[in-house]
Amino acid sequence: MRISLMSTCLVDVMTPDVARSTVLLLERLGHEVIFDRRQTCCGQMHTNTGYYTEAAPVVRTFVDTFEPQLDEVDAIVMPSGSCAGCVREQHQLVARHEGDAELEERAAAVAAKTYELSELLVDVLKVTDVGAYFPHKVTYHPTCHSMRVLKVGPRPLRLLRAVEGIEVVNLPESDTCCGFGGTFAVKNDATSDAMVTDKAANVVRSGAEFVVAGDASCLMNIGGKLHRNGDAPQAVHLAQILASTKENPFVPSETILGRAS
Incomplete structure (x- = not known):
């Protein structure tokens, strides 16, 4: 499969080894991972705090980045349950709040291909034993x-x-x-x-x-x-x-x- 990595802004800045580990794991399982450098934030900080209007430009940037990939990748993976939850459950709410039906439709299409890491592995790639070793x-x-x-x-x-x-x-x-x-x-x-x-x-x-x-x-x-x-x-x-x-x-x-x- 061809998988697009959304590393999340916190991982990118604070814990980059999480992103590297995600790529290493997926490539070891035989999948191609791409990374679009235009990606920024999913807007979770804004949406969780109730700032939907302020979140709208962030959501639009996210959709503008990942929507063009939808015909080229099988999935978008995020090593973060909270960020994946924002994309899947809150992006469309933000668009609806702003009365932007076109953005809502586009956000729904991106959300449909977006998965948290464990979801991707178990539900999409159909694997639980990934060949890992961790004696702790x-x-x-x-x-x-x-x-x-x-x-x-x-x-x-x-x-x-x-x-x-x-x-x-x-x-x-x-x-x-x-x-x-x-x-x-x-x-x-x-x-x-x-x-x-x-x-x-x-x-x-x-x-x-x-x-x-x-x-x-x-x-x-x-x-x-x-x-x-x-x-x-x-x-x-x-x-x-x-x-x-x-x-x-x-x-x-x-x-x-x-x-x-």
Whole structure:
């Protein structure tokens, strides 16, 4: 298959290894990955905060970038449940809010080919064992958008449990929010900190070496709290684990916060 990568602006700026791991994984599985350098932001920060009018130009830029690819690629992949959720569920709402029926139709066409990484692997590529090797104990945090908007369900866990050498342990209160929520963490910092404090404590309680999720933003929040607390678990993206093999193993310094073990 020919797959277009939307790396997301946060991954591009803060955690580029997540994008590299996504490409490495898909190419190892025999697929061609293209990357359009015109891509910018999906507009999630604006839409989540209710600024639909301000989000409209961002949505239009996104559609202008990816719509021309629709006849040339089989799928658009985003290593982020929250950004994929924005494209699939919010872009059309923004266009409708602005009374732009043409943009709404175009956004729907792009959304129909857009997938979060675990969705692409399990639903489109029909694979759960990707040949990964990760001999560590991990616990999985289902991020809010992936769980409640995209409803990815057990797909990430199916992929993780097929990884050679891995031990997947339960995360207490796994379905609670980590407190990030983009601008929520800025506007409601005390509440956000209380939420991530609980989340980090549950990661420690799990006994895992790594906490894994499909969103780098949530992992930055959780990993940052773990780091400030001096706790041992590290934050790692699903793509980084799935890209790891015996021949090209994961390096702990490439975790979300770049902490060495």
